[in-house]
Amino acid sequence: MVNENIGFGVICWPNIFTYNTIIDGLCKAGLIEKARELFLEMKGFGISLDTVTYTTLIHGFCCVGDWKKGTSLFIEMMDQDVRPSVVSFNVLIDERCKKRKLDEANRLLELMIQRGVDPTVYTYNIFMNGLCKIGEISPTIKLLEEMAKGNEESGVICRPNVVSYSTVIDGLCKVGLVKKAINL
Template identity: 25%
Template sequence: MSSVLRRLRGVFAKPPPRTRTRIDHLSGRHDLEEVVAKFKKLSRSTHFRRNNVPYEKTVRRLAYHQQFALIEDLLEHQKQYVARSSDKFAARLIGLYGKAGMFEHARKLFDEMPSLTRRPSLVHLNALLAACVESKKFDDVDEIFRLLPEKLSLEIDVCTYNTVIKGYCVMGDLDSALSLLDEMENKGIKPNLISWNTLLEASYGNGRLSEGEKIWDLMVSKNVTPTVRSYNPRLRGVLLQNRVTDAVKLLDEMRDKGIEADTHSYNAFIVGCCRNGDLDEAKNWYWRLMESKCNADRVTVSALVPLLCEKGDYELAHRLCIEAMDQKLLRGTDTLQSVVDFLVRESKVELATEIVEHGKAKKTPYDLKLPQAA
C-alpha cells in the first residue's frame, strides 16, 4: 500500500472533532476565552441552565483544544447555581469534569457539595463513578464503589452497578464485571438491558466470542429480551472471525423477531468487508444501508473512503465526502484534505476541486486547499 493510502487510512481512523454547539455558532469568530465569557452570561438564565446540550458540547470543544484551565473556569463559575438547582445540575458538572478527563476536579466538586448547601445524593455518587470511568482513573473505582455509599448512607442502585461494570469492561477485566451480576441479585437488584449490553459489547467487541455467547445465553435464560443494541456487538464479534454466513443468519433472526437493523448493524458488515479488502461486498452492504433508510455515519465513511480510493472508485469516494460535509459527519479537515490530496495525485483534479469548493460554501467553511498536481 502506498504511503498516501496508509496516511488516508490513518486519518480516517481518528475520532472526529466534536460537533459545533450553539455557543460555537454565537461566537464562531471569537477565541475560546470569548466562548467561555459568553457562556457565563447565558448561564444566568434558568432556562439555559436546564439544557444539558450547550454544557456538554462547549466542554467537549474546550477539551478537544486541551483548554483545561478554561473548562475549570467555566465549571467553577457554575457552582453558584448548585444550591438553587436540582441534584441533576451538580451531577452534570461532575460528569462534565469526567468527560474532560479531569477526575480530580470532579472529586473536589463532589467533596464540596455540603459547602454548596447540597447534600451528596446517589445521583452525585453515580456521576462521580461515571467521571472516574470516563477519566480512566480505574484505581479509584473500587474505593468509591465500596466505601463511599456506606460512608454517606446511600443505597446503590442498578445505575451504580452498571457504571462499575462498564469500568471493569473498559479495563478488560470481564471476570470482575461478570461477578457483579451475582452480587446484584444477592442484593435484590435486577440487572437491566444496559447491564447485559455492556457485557456483550466487552466480550464480542474484544474477540471473545465464546464468552459472548455464554453471556447471551445467560441473558436469554433470565427472560431479558435482546434489542438491536444487543445484536450489534454480536454481529461485530461474528464478523471479526469472518463468519459472514453466521452474521447474515443473525440478521435474519433479528428480522424474524421484528428487530430492525440500524446503521450500526450495517456498519458491522461494511467494516468487516473493508477489513478484508472486499470492496464489492462493502458497497453492497452500503447500498442495503441506504435502502433501509438508515443514515451513514462517521464509521461508514471512515471505513469505505480509504478502500474506495485504493480500489479506484473515485466517484463514490467523492460523493461520500460531499455527503459527510452536508451531514456534518466530519468537522475537521484532516480526513477530507487527505482525500483531496489523493485525488490530485491520481489526476482527478476536477473531483478534488469540487470537494474543496463544496467545503468553502458551507456555513461553517472547511479550510481545504487544492495542492499542485504531482
C-alpha cells in the same frame, strides 16, 4: 465526600444520583479505584445501589481490562437483587466480543433472555461486529437476515438499523466479498 463540605459551612448529603454521576466521571477519567472507593462508601452509608451504579462501575472495570472485577460486580449485582438492564448486559457482551470470546458473549445473551431482558438492535450489532472481527461472515449474515425478518421463533425480534448493515458490509469487504457487500 460529606466531610469535605463542612469546611465551607455547608452540609450537603450526597444521594444516589450524586454518587452515580461522580463514579461515572471517575471511570471516564480512568480513575477506577477511586470510583470503587466511592462505591464502597455508598455501601458504608447504607445508600441502596442501583442498576446505574453497578453498570457504571462494571463498564469502568471492562474499560481498564479488568474482566474479573467486572464480572464479580455483575454477580454481586444479581445477588443483591439489583436487576441488570440491557445496558448492563451489553457492557459485558461488548467486552467479551472485543476479546473475541463469542462463546462467553453468547452465554451472556442467553442469561439476558432467561432474566427477561430483551436484547436490542445494539446488542445484536455488538454480536455482528464480534463475528465479523473473527471472520465469521455466514453467522453474521444469518443474524442480519433473522433481524430483517423479525423472526420470533429464533428470538430475534428487533429490526436491523444502519449500523447493522454497515457492520456486515464492512465484514464482507474485509474478507474480499465486495460483490456480496454491494448486493446487500
